Amino acid sequence: MKAYFAGQPWDPARNAVDFLQDATFETTADARLRIAVAWTKASGLRYVEPYLNRVRERGGRVEMITGLSAGGATRQGLERALELCDTVDVVFDASGPTFHPKVYFLRDGDAASALVGSHNLTPGGLFRNVEAGIEVRKEEAEDEPLFSKIDEWLDSLVSDSAMTVRLDASLLDELVSNPRFRIGDESIPAGSKPVATENVPDSGPFTKSKRSRRYAQLVSTSALEVIFGFPEDGADESAEPTDEPPTVLYLWSKKLSRSEALRPNPGSNVTGVLRLGKAGWDVNVLTYFRELFFGSRPWALADEAKGKYVCTVDLACTVDGVDLGVHTVTVDFMAGRVADQSNVPTVLHWGTLSSAVRDTDHIGSYVVLRAFSDGTFSLEIKHDLAFGEAPGETGL
Numbered sequence: 001m002k003a004y005f006a007g008q009p010w011d012p013a014r015n016a017v018d019f020l021q022d023a024t025f026e027t028t029a030d031a032r033l034r035i036a037v038a039w040t041k042a043s044g045l046r047y048v049e050p051y052l053n054r055v056r057e058r059g060g061r062v063e064m065i066t067g068l069s070a071g072g073a074t075r076q077g078l079e080r081a082l083e084l085c086d087t088v089d090v091v092f093d094a095s096g097p098t099f100h101p102k103v104y105f106l107r108d109g110d111a112a113s114a115l116v117g118s119h120n121l122t123p124g125g126l127f128r129n130v131e132a133g134i135e136v137r138k139e140e141a142e143d144e145p146l147f148s149k150i151d152e153w154l155d156s157l158v159s160d161s162a163m164t165v166r167l168d169a170s171l172l173d174e175l176v177s178n179p180r181f182r183i184g185d186e187s188i189p190a191g192s193k194p195v196a197t198e199n200v201p202d203s204g205p206f207t208k209s210k211r212s213r214r215y216a217q218l219v220s221t222s223a224l225e226v227i228f229g230f231p232e233d234g235a236d237e238s239a240e241p242t243d244e245p246p247t248v249l250y251l252w253s254k255k256l257s258r259s260e261a262l263r264p265n266p267g268s269n270v271t272g273v274l275r276l277g278k279a280g281w282d283v284n285v286l287t288y289f290r291e292l293f294f295g296s297r298p299w300a301l302a303d304e305a306k307g308k309y310v311c312t313v314d315l316a317c318t319v320d321g322v323d324l325g326v327h328t329v330t331v332d333f334m335a336g337r338v339a340d341q342s343n344v345p346t347v348l349h350w351g352t353l354s355s356a357v358r359d360t361d362h363i364g365s366y367v368v369l370r371a372f373s374d375g376t377f378s379l380e381i382k383h384d385l386a387f388g389e390a391p392g393e394t395g396l
Contacts, residue, residue: 001143004135006117008127009298014128016104016119017296019135020051021373023106023113029059031108034154036065037121038100040073042080042184042186044122047295050105050249050373051247052084058109061086065157065164067099068175072120078172078183088167092181095208095375099163103131105150110149112138123291163209171384178204240276246374250293253368253389256381262350262358263364272354276331277344289346290333293371302332311334313348316378319356327352327379328396359380 008015024033033055045052051061051356062085066073069092091099102125105114117133119125138147157164165171176183258264260274276289290299290309294365297311310332317324330349337345350357368380368389 001136001139001146003036004137006115006119006131006133006135008119008131009129011298014130014135016115016117016133017047017126019104019113019115020048023104023115024051025373027055027058027060027106027108031055031058031060031106033060033062034065034103034105034107034151035063035121036101036103036105036154036157037125038067038069038098038102039078039120039122039125040064040066040081041072041074041122041184042076044120044124044126044261045077045080045084046292047123047126048121049084050247054247055106056086063087063089065089065091065154065165066121068181068183069098069100071184072122073181074184074186075172075176076186077121078167078175082167082169082172090167090171090175091157091164092206093163093209094206103150103154105147105154107147107151110138112143114147114150127296160209160270162207165205174204180204191364246372246376248370249373250371251368251389252276252281252283252293253385253391254363256365256367258363260367261362262336262354262362263363272351273347273349275344276346276348276369282391285343285345286335286338289331293369294331294377296371296375297331299333307335313377315353316376317345317353317356317380318378319381320360321382324353324356329353353379 001151002013006015006019007013024031027033033052055062064081064085064087066078066081066088068090073090078088078090093099096222102117102119102389104119106113113136115133115135118131119133136143136146138144175181218304254277257275259268259271262270262272264270277285294311294313297313299311300312302308310330312328312330314326314328317327331346332349333346362381365381365383366385366389368382368385370378371382372378
């Protein structure tokens, strides 16, 4: 069995998104991805949507178990879960205990891998917060008992009809209307929605689980022994190599303006940036580049007064068919730009690419940006777009 520590958010530690990206990389029609988490939000699901879709598009199944305790569920999150998963079960124990697990478990034939930790299906839980967990991968038949126990535990949750109910649109409406469950709304700023404290209705379809429970007893420290298994000295803990190339998660393109091609009209200033806007693509410019396209990069607050955030990105660059290698560029985001710069809050600074952009006339040429499943990025400048690189020709 191989084991890895997932201790986000600092590089180079792994996070929950890394686990799902790797676990689903080569799935088959036999794959079954089971997720049990306390909180599910649409803002978190969008970061793992490509990997859930990958499993289902190849014929596999995605099954989710999520909690309703402590006001952590949102209407948008549950709606999106219904769209992305084959089944969604919601858990609420009317007797009071909180549903609090975070388990991501994939079986595919004889292969199995799991992440057990503190990672909710929220942006914080997936990569922003300080979280920790252990990833395990099945290597041989002797490893099976552990993974069988995970299956059994998940099965026991689903079969407990007192506290677990299969979610559908009708039940979701019932849950949202019942203040007992405090289903959140991600369109409303946190803290602005009052929480009901009086005249709270009953628990709807949920009752108290009748399964026997185990409670902790105080024991002396000397009675406790925890045994951890570590890789043998010199063992390679890196991911196994694969010949399959990374997939394109996001693609965006646009035609370069005179200013972006660094050849402005006489008397005009050279901005030195590529403006990352809609450019014909059906995207939300306030979230797409910062939270999705470059969402895997760490963003830092550079100017609190202006609300300016920056990140650096390593781009594999090709200009007019010439491989220029990897260039590190800066991308910055300011929501305030929306009002005064044609709805473009995010810009990419050409930096060390400036000469390659400027020395040849690229006015009217196209730039194509790609974000890949392995966390890498590329930039290409070319005279014509290939099929699938223009808006409306690709689902990316």
